[in-house]
Amino acid sequence: MPFVTPATLRDYDVIVVGSGAAGGQSAYTLSMSGARVLMLEAGRNYVPEHETPMFQTRGEAPLRGASTPDKPFGFHDATVDGGWQVPGEPYVNTTQEDSGRFDWWRARMLGGRTNHWGRYSFRNGPYDFKPRSRDGLGFDWPLTYEELAPYYDKVEMLIGVYGANDGLENTPNSSPGCLLPPPRPRVSDLLIAQRAKKVGIPVVAGHRAVLTQPLDHTNLPARLHPGNHDAQRIIAEHMRTRAACFWATPCGRGCSIRATYQSTTVHLPPALATGRLDILVNAMAREVTLDKRGLASGVSYVDKLTGRPGHAPARTVVLAASACETVRILLNSKSSGFEDGLANSSGKVGRYLMDTVGSSVDGQIPLLESLPPHNEDGASGGHMYAPWWLYGEQLAGKLGFPRGYHIEFGGGRNMPSLSTGAGIEWLTGGSYGRRFKEDVRRYYGSFVYFDGRGEMIPNEHSYCEIDPDVKDRWGIPVLRFHWNWSEHETRQAAHMQSTFAQIIEAMGGRVKGPVLTDGAQAIAPGGSIIHEVGGAIMGADPGQSVTNQWGQTWDVRNLFITDGAVFASNADKNPTLTIMALAWRTADHIVDRMKRREL
Amino acid sequence: MDEPLRVDRRTAIQWVLAAASAVPFLQRRASGAAATPGTRGYGTDPDLNRTYLPGELWPLTLTPALRSAAAALCDVVIPADSESPSASAVGVVDFIDEWISAPYDTQQADRKTILWGLAWLDAESQRRYQSSFAGLTQAQKAAICDDICYLPEAKPQFADAAKFFAIYRDLTAGGFYTTPAGTRDLKYVGNVPLTSFDGPPPEVLRKAGLGEAPRT
Numbered sequence: 001m002p003f004v005t006p007a008t009l010r011d012y013d014v015i016v017v018g019s020g021a022a023g024g025q026s027a028y029t030l031s032m033s034g035a036r037v038l039m040l041e042a043g044r045n046y047v048p049e050h051e052t053p054m055f056q057t058r059g060e061a062p063l064r065g066a067s068t069p070d071k072p073f074g075f076h077d078a079t080v081d082g083g084w085q086v087p088g089e090p091y092v093n094t095t096q097e098d099s100g101r102f103d104w105w106r107a108r109m110l111g112g113r114t115n116h117w118g119r120y121s122f123r124n125g126p127y128d129f130k131p132r133s134r135d136g137l138g139f140d141w142p143l144t145y146e147e148l149a150p151y152y153d154k155v156e157m158l159i160g161v162y163g164a165n166d167g168l169e170n171t172p173n174s175s176p177g178c179l180l181p182p183p184r185p186r187v188s189d190l191l192i193a194q195r196a197k198k199v200g201i202p203v204v205a206g207h208r209a210v211l212t213q214p215l216d217h218t219n220l221p222a223r224l225h226p227g228n229h230d231a232q233r234i235i236a237e238h239m240r241t242r243a244a245c246f247w248a249t250p251c252g253r254g255c256s257i258r259a260t261y262q263s264t265t266v267h268l269p270p271a272l273a274t275g276r277l278d279i280l281v282n283a284m285a286r287e288v289t290l291d292k293r294g295l296a297s298g299v300s301y302v303d304k305l306t307g308r309p310g311h312a313p314a315r316t317v318v319l320a321a322s323a324c325e326t327v328r329i330l331l332n333s334k335s336s337g338f339e340d341g342l343a344n345s346s347g348k349v350g351r352y353l354m355d356t357v358g359s360s361v362d363g364q365i366p367l368l369e370s371l372p373p374h375n376e377d378g379a380s381g382g383h384m385y386a387p388w389w390l391y392g393e394q395l396a397g398k399l400g401f402p403r404g405y406h407i408e409f410g411g412g413r414n415m416p417s418l419s420t421g422a423g424i425e426w427l428t429g430g431s432y433g434r435r436f437k438e439d440v441r442r443y444y445g446s447f448v449y450f451d452g453r454g455e456m457i458p459n460e461h462s463y464c465e466i467d468p469d470v471k472d473r474w475g476i477p478v479l480r481f482h483w484n485w486s487e488h489e490t491r492q493a494a495h496m497q498s499t500f501a502q503i504i505e506a507m508g509g510r511v512k513g514p515v516l517t518d519g520a521q522a523i524a525p526g527g528s529i530i531h532e533v534g535g536a537i538m539g540a541d542p543g544q545s546v547t548n549q550w551g552q553t554w555d556v557r558n559l560f561i562t563d564g565a566v567f568a569s570n571a572d573k574n575p576t577l578t579i580m581a582l583a584w585r586t587a588d589h590i591v592d593r594m595k596r597r598e599l
Numbered sequence: 600m601d602e603p604l605r606v607d608r609r610t611a612i613q614w615v616l617a618a619a620s621a622v623p624f625l626q627r628r629a630s631g632a633a634a635t636p637g638t639r640g641y642g643t644d645p646d647l648n649r650t651y652l653p654g655e656l657w658p659l660t661l662t663p664a665l666r667s668a669a670a671a672l673c674d675v676v677i678p679a680d681s682e683s684p685s686a687s688a689v690g691v692v693d694f695i696d697e698w699i700s701a702p703y704d705t706q707q708a709d710r711k712t713i714l715w716g717l718a719w720l721d722a723e724s725q726r727r728y729q730s731s732f733a734g735l736t737q738a739q740k741a742a743i744c745d746d747i748c749y750l751p752e753a754k755p756q757f758a759d760a761a762k763f764f765a766i767y768r769d770l771t772a773g774g775f776y777t778t779p780a781g782t783r784d785l786k787y788v789g790n791v792p793l794t795s796f797d798g799p800p801p802e803v804l805r806k807a808g809l810g811e812a813p814r815t
Contacts, residue, residue: 044644053647055790059777060650062641064694068703070640081643184798187807194809246792253647367807373786374803378796415790416782421772425765430749432676432768433741437683437784440772444785 002272003045003279004038006303006310010278012038013594015299015314017285017329020112022320022563024263024271025155025580029587030318031276032231035594038312040283040301042321043081043108046115048264052078052256054249057415064418078115078254078262082107084527088473092480099520102353102464102481103527104324110281111264112322113530114576116252119208119260119381120408121161122573123152125170127391131457131569135395135402137488138457139352139568142540142549145172151581153178157220158235159261159580160242162379163207171387177219180212182383183245186376188368188411188448189384195506201407201499202389206382209261209577210251215239230274238270250415251380283310285325286476287333288317288342288559296559302474316558316590316599320583323353323565324464327535328479331466341466343553348546349536350464353481354570356531357405357454358524359493362512363504364427368411368446376412376445385409388572401491405454405572407500413445420444426512447512450503452496455572457488458534462526483526490519497522531575533564551586558599562586640702653690653697660700660710661692664731668717669695671733675740676771683784686775694774695767709766716763723760 004010013035016026023039031037053076058065061075068075072083081087084103093101107113126145131138149172156178164182165173182205185193193203217239225231242265243257251260258265271277282304289311291297298313319326327350333342341349388404421440428439461484466477494517501515516522539545542554551566553559562583564575571578593599641656653659661669670687673695677686686692699710720732720743728739735743744764746757753761775781804810 051647056648056650057777057779057782057790059779059782062645062651062656063698063701063706064773064777066705068640068701068705070643070645070703075641075645076647083643087643183796187799187803187809190799190804190809191807245796246794247796248790248792371803371806372800373788374800375789375791375793375796376799377789413785413787413789416776416785416787418770418773418777420776420781420785422769425749425751430752432744432748433678434680436768436772437677437680440776441682441785 002277003281006280006283006308009038009280009312010036012036012278012312012314014038014316014318014590015040015312016318016320017299018112018320018322018325018563019110019268019279020114020263020320020322020563021576021579022583023318024111024114024267025583026318026320026562026587027277028267028271029584030591031271031274032225032228032234033587033591035276035591037271037277038314039277039279040285040299040312041110041279041281042284042304043110043112043281045279045281046080046110046264048078048111048115048254048258048262049256052254054253054256058417066418073116073252076250076253078252079107079113080109082109082113089478090470090472091478092467092470094480094482098525099485100483101525101527102355102462102483103525104479104481104532105527105530106322106325110279111262111268114261114263115254117576118574119210119251120385120574121156121159121163121207121209121261121577122406123172123174124148124571124573124578125172127170128569128571128573131403137402139537139539141568142538142545148578148581148585151585152577154224154584155577155580158224159209159266160211160215161207161209161577162205162212164205166202166204168202168204168387168389169391177216177223179207182206183212183379185383186378186412187371188365191365191367191507192409192448192503193384196386196503199502199506200389201386201503203384203386206385206408208379208381210379210381211242211244211259212379214244215242234270234273238273242266245379247375247379248377249380280312284474284476285321285329286474288319288329288556289333290335290338290342290556294337294556296556302476304474307474316560316594318560318562318586318590319565320562322563323532323535323567324479326561326563326565327464328466330536332477338555343536343546343555343559345555346543346546348544351460352458352534352537353462353464353483353532354456354458354534354567355526356529356570356572356574357452357456357485357489357492358529359452359496359516359522360449361497361500361504361515362447362449363500363507363509364443364512365411365446365448365504365507365509367508368448370442371413371445373413376414382408382410399495401488401495403455403457403488403492403572405452405492405496408451408453409449411445411448427510448504448507448509450500452493452500453529453572453574454489454492454496456570457486458537458569459484459486464535481526485520485523485526487519490523492519493523494519531564531570533567533570533575536561536565537568538566539568550589551582552589560586560590653693657700657702659696660714661696665714665717666692666696667733668721668731671735671740672717672720672767673771675744676768677775683780686771689775689778689780691771691774691778695770698770709770712763712766716760716767719760719763
C-alpha cells in the first residue's frame with residue numbers, strides 16, 4: 001500500500017516534500033539505499049500510463065487545443081491544476097510591470113513539472129560552479145564540476161538522455177556509455193547548422209531525456225548501484241518496462257510508454273517497488289516542525305481533501321518542493337529561536353531568486369518552402385542546439401555582458417495547430433480563398449524559431465518573502481516577489497535578438513517582426529522560462545548561505561534541501577539535470593550519515 | 600515542444616494579468632481568477648483523453664442568420680478546391696461559434712470583434728448590393744473582402760473591418776487545418792508511431808540546397 005492516507009502513515013526515516021525532479025530523485029536514491037521514506041505531494045495522484053493524450057489531434061480538444069488560463073501550455077499539456085496562477089493559491093507581486101514581476105509556475109500533481117517539461121538535459125560545466133572566481137560576479141558553489149560529474153553520469157544512465165560528446169568549452173562530455181545516440185537531424189536542423197557555422201556558431205546534437213533506444217538493463221544497474229543487488233534487480237526490471245521513443249506525439253503531453261523522463265514514470269515506480277516509499281498526495285506542506293533539541297521532527301501539512309491539519313514525523317526532512325515553495329515552507333516555519341523562519345540565521349532564505357534569460361526570434365526560410373512531405377515529428381523537441389560559443393571574447397570583455405546563453409531552435413512540418421496558416425499576412429499580402437490555400441501549403445513547414453536560454457546572475461533585488469496579509473485557501477501565508485533584471489541580463493537578451501536575426505539572414509530567410517535592440521523589451525518576464533532556482537543557496541560560509549555543499553542547512557543538521565533553491569548560480573544550462581545530480585549526491589550523503597548514526 | 604508551449608508564454612502571462620486587472624484592487628494583489636466571472640471554462644483538470652464537441656462545454660452563440668454569414672465568410676477564406684473541401688463543410692463554423700462563446704478573456708475579446716464584424720458584413724452587403732453577405736455572388740463577396748483583407752493597405756473607413764477579417768481568417772485557417780481534411784491537405788504525415796526516425800529523405804535535402812548532406 002504505497003499510497004497512504006493521513007490515517008495509515010507509518011514510521012519513516014525521511015520525509016521528502018515534493019515529487020518532481022528533486023523529490024523523485026531523493027526518494028529514489030533513499031529508498032533504493034534502504035531508507036524508509038514518506039513523500040508529501042500537494043497535488044493529486046497522476047498516472048501517465050492512463051492519463052496521457054498520446055495521439056489526440058488538436059481538433060479533438062476544446063478550442064483546438066489553444067492556450068487558456070486553465071491550461072496555459074495548451075489543452076493537451078500534461079499539467080494538472082497548474083500554471084502561473086493556481087486557483088486558491090495566490091501570490092503577490094509588488095508591481096505588475098514586466099520588468100519587476102516574477103510569475104510563479106506551479107503544477108499540483110504527482111511528478112510536478114517533470115510531467116510536461118521540455119526534457120532538455122544539459123550539464124553545468126566547470127566554469128559554472130566557480131563563476132565568481134572567473135569574472136568576479138555572483139557566487140561560487142562550494143563544490144566543483146569534478147565532484148558532481150559522477151552524479152551527472154548516474155542520472156543520465158538512470159533517466160536516459162540522448163546527446164553526443166562534442167568536447168566543447170565548458171560543455172562537459174559524459175562518461176562512456178552514459179548517453180544514448182542523438183536522433184537524426186531534421187532538414188531545418190541541417191540548414192541551421194550549415195548556416196550558423198558560417199557566422200561562427202557551432203551547432204551540435206541536443207541533449208534531451210528521451211530514450212532513442214531501450215536502456216541497457218544488463219549493464220547499467222551495476223554502474224548505478226554498485227554492491228546493492230536488490231536495487232540492481234529492481235531498476236533492471238523497470239528499465240525493461242520503458243519503451244524507446246516511437247517518434248510521435250509531443251513530449252509536453254507526457255509519455256504513456258515512458259520513453260521520456262518524468263518522475264512519475266522513472267523515479268517513483270522503482271522507488272515504490274522497494275516497499276520502502278509511501279506517498280501521501282493532496283498533502284499541502286505548511287511547516288517543518290522542530291523538537292526540543294532544535295532538530296527537525298517532521299512536517300505539518302493540510303490534507304486538501306478534508307481541510308484538516310496533519311503532522312508526519314521523521315528523523316530527517318528533505319525539502320524538494322520547488323525553489324520558491326521550499327523557501328515558503330522555511331519562512332513559514334517560525335518558532336522560538338527561529339523568528340525569521342527556519343534555517344535563516346544568515347537572513348538569506350528567499351534571497352537570490354533566479355530564472356533563465358529568455359528571448360526569441362522567428363523566421364521564414366524560402367529554402368524550406370514546399371518541401372516533399374515527410375515525417376518530421378522525431379523526438380518532438382530539439383534534435384540539435386548551439387551551446388554558448390563566445391567564452392573567450394566574453395572573458396576579454398568584448399561583449400558587454402558577462403555570461404552566456406545557448407540556443408534552442410526548431411522548425412518543420414509539425415502537427416497542424418491553431419497557428420497553422422495564421423498570422424502570415426506579412427508573407428501573403430492578405431490573400432484569401434484558393435490563393436490563401438496555396439500560400440498555406442507553400443509556407444507550411446518553412447518557419448523556424450530560435451529561443452535563447454541564458455544565465456542570470458543573482459542580485460539583491462530579486463527575492464521573495466512572506467506577504468504579511470495574504471493567505472492561501474488553507475490559511476497558509478503566501479509569497480511576495482521582488483524582481484529586477486540587471487544589464488547583465490538585458491544586454492544578453494539584446495545580443496540574442498541580433499544573433500538570431502543574423503542566423504535567419506544567413507539562411508536566406510526573413511525575420512518575423514522587429515529585431516529588438518532594447519534588451520529590456522527583448523527579455524521575457526521573470527518566471528516565464530520556469531527555471532526558478534535560488535532562494536536558499538549553498539555556500540562555504542554559514543553567514544552568506546543557507547546550506548552547505550550537501551544541501552544540509554547550516555542551522556538544522558537533519559534538514560536538507562534538494563531542489564533548485566540551493567543553486568548558487570543559474571548557468572545557461574537548463575537546471576533539471578543538475579537538480580537531479582545534486583539530489584542524488586545529497587541523498588547518498590544522508591544515507592552515509594544515517595549509517596554512521598549521525599542523523 | 601508542443602507548439603502552444605513555445606508561442607504563447609508571453610501571451611499566457613498577459614492573460615494572467617488581464618484576469619488580475621478584472622477584479623477589484625484589493626483582490627488584485629493576490630489574483631487567482633481564471634475565467635470571466637460568472638462563467639466557467641473546462642477547469643484546470645479536464646479529461647484530456649476524450650473528444651470535445653462545440654457546445655458541450657459552454658452554450659453556443661450564433662443565431663441561424665449569423666451562422667449563415669459566418670459560413671459564407673469561412674468559405675470565402677477557405678473555399679473547396681481540388682485538394683480539400685471548404686471550411687464550412689468540415690465544421691469550422693461550429694468551431695468559431697465554440698471560440699466566441701468561450702468564457703476566457705481572449706475569446707471574449709474576439710467575440711466582440713466577430714459579432715461586430717459579421718453584422719458589419721451584412722450591413723455593408725445591404726449598402727452595396729441590397730442583400731445579406733451570404734446572398735452575394737462570389738464577385739460581390741470578393742469586392743467587399745478585397746477592401747478588408749489586408750490591414751496595412753486598408754482604407755481608413757475599412758480599418759476596423761480589416762482587423763476583424765484578420766482574426767476571422769486566422770481562426771478559419773486554424774480551425775480548418777486541425778480537421779482531418781485540413782491535415783490531409785497539408786500532407787502532414789506524422790502523429791503515427793515509427794520503429795525508427797530516418798530524418799529527411801534525399802530529395803528533401805537536395806531541394807533545401809543541402810545536397811547529400813552527411814547524416815550525423
